[in-house]
Amino acid sequence: MQAVSQTGLIKEITGGSIITPKGYKTDGVHAGLRYSKKDLGIIISDVPANCGAVYTTSQFQAAPLIVTQESIAFEETIQAVVVNSACANACTGERGIRDAFQMRKWTAKKFDLPEHYVAVASTGVIGEYLAMDKVDTGIQNFQPGIEPAHSDAFQTAILTTDLVMKNCCYSAKIDGKTVVMGGAAKGSGMIHPNMATMLGFITTDANIESKHLLAALREVTDTTFNQITVDGDTSTNDMVLVMANGLSGNTSLTPDHPDWDVFLQLLAKNCESLAKQIAKDGEGATKxxxxxxxxxxxxxxxxxxxxxxxxxxxxxxxxxxxxxxxxxxxxxxxxxxxxxxxxxxxxxxxxxxxxxxxxxxxxxxxxxxxxxxxxxxxxxxxxxxxxxxxxxxxxxxxxxxxxxxxxxxx
Structure with missing residues (x-):
């Protein structure tokens, strides 16, 4: 059951998640990349979503980031994100690139999407190849839904050394419409960003063009994800990605929109909440x-x-x-x-x-x-x-x- 608490213009939706905004579904499955835990997750929007993403500053960007950047560059629009844990698919050369593109292809075919509408993310051990037969089976087993169990399944599937799931959900009135934003993240070690060193996924039903969404994300990242550290090390894989499918029905947000600052506050609330949850769950942390x-x-x-x-x-x-x-x-x-x-x-x-x-x-x-x-x-x-x-x-x-x-x- 979801409960709402209000602070200023932003309301926290207790019990809300990444699927609380209109038009999003998730799932997580055990594909066999890990011994027993879920290890493959999916976020999918009912309609194509504008998007913005920021990436690790490591000079060894992993194959999934290269594929995701290509997907976003095509139309600045995506509709699904497929994520695996256990294997980072980093420092894996041309084979790693091919495998990341194959993950994109299989996901697009499963959900009848253009391939460039799919983003890819991975987390886990560096320098190992993905077991692609298991990835294929896992993708075919996806059954995204809107129940809390679907959200939990996705959040569980993206964890590595994390002890707890990390999620948040807030809403605000924009143009008289209720705009909802939810987030999920993983991150426990190698958290020392000069951007955002983790995997963070944020969904919203706000109507906003990709260029303005990216500008907002970059601004908010400087005061949230860029301000956390666990151990001073930076990962090869990590990014924060925001999807905005426009289903709330507000007029398109720009910096000139009278409610632009409200949207920035909404995004900042979600990003700060996830950032603090990541810092709190640092490997071995007690405080x-x-x-x-x-x-x-x-x-x-x-x-x-x-x-x-x-x-x-x-x-x-x-x-x-x-x-x-x-x-x-x-x-x-x-x-x-x-x-x-x-x-x-x-x-x-x-x-x-x-x-x-x-x-x-x-x-x-x-x-x-x-x-x-x-x-x-x-x-x-x-x-x-x-x-x-x-x-x-x-x-x-x-x-x-x-x-x-x-x-x-x-």
Missing amino acids: LIEVEVIGAETVVDARKVAKQIVGSNLVKTAIYGEDANWGRIIGAIGQSSVNINPSSVDIAIGPIVMLKNSVPQAFSEEQASEYLKNKIIHIFVDLNNGKGNGKAWGCDLSYDYVKINASYRT
């Missing part, structure tokens, strides 16, 4: 860390400092150990490339002020340790050097992270 930096010379500077702090292994291990070592935060700030006044910095962990104008403040270690037992940790920094504000999200660094990544292929 979500949110860093807010104010008082920087520029917004970009504030974001850089926030991400420097949340990406510091020393900060991450201190948070895991529930040690209020604010010196590690200072160390991270000092490593950043932005202009800092070293005599004017304030630092607080949660409600506990530890540094004021760069002068240490007396605080209760017991109170700080108690605060650090929480699952969500807030770090606040005021550089007192301007009006730029920014946030970043990450997770702590635990023993389990090493265990997971020491035996990832086995």
Whole structure:
């Protein structure tokens, strides 16, 4: 059952998902790429959808990204996305490219679509070839639907080392019409984007041209997906893709539309929710860390400092150990490339002020340790050097992270 809660112009639809917007279906199946879990998923729109996508900045972009970029470039329109887990189909040469195109072809034939209406995504181990006979069987077994079980099946099929599914759904009034947007994502390790290092899929029934959708996605990505980090590594495969099928019936959105800012807020809500869920579910993580930096010379500077702090292994291990070592935060700030006044910095962990104008403040270690037992940790920094504000999200660094990544292929 879906419930709606409202904050400002944007309403959260609790229990909503990637199939809550009008005209979308999903499914996930076990094709045999993994031993027992679902490993092949599909999103399909009832009608062709305008789209926008952003991709990993890795110089080793995987074969599925190459195929997806070709699909989108043809008409800036897609109708389906097929996704496999277990095998990244990255660094697989010409065979990998052929396999990604074959996935596109089989999916298009299954659903009677033009081939360029299908996008392809993969996640998993690098340098291994897809078992294409299993992929073919899985695609033939797709039966997309609109029930919660169909959404769960898709979300399960795209996971790798993730512990939980990641999803969200929000709505807003645009032109007097209810526009709905839902999202699903996977991401647990290798999350350090200079774009968006994960697989993220967002569906909406908004009416918006692809060029404007892409511009909106790029703008919102800078403050959401670009501001998360788990381990400082960037993947070969990852992207965020948004589909907009126009079935809500609003007049086409452009930056001149009176409700353009509402659409940006709607997109930002979905992207931030998915980004925070990914950071929280970092491999071996026990805590979500949110860093807010104010008082920087520029917004970009504030974001850089926030991400420097949340990406510091020393900060991450201190948070895991529930040690209020604010010196590690200072160390991270000092490593950043932005202009800092070293005599004017304030630092607080949660409600506990530890540094004021760069002068240490007396605080209760017991109170700080108690605060650090929480699952969500807030770090606040005021550089007192301007009006730029920014946030970043990450997770702590635990023993389990090493265990997971020491035996990832086995």
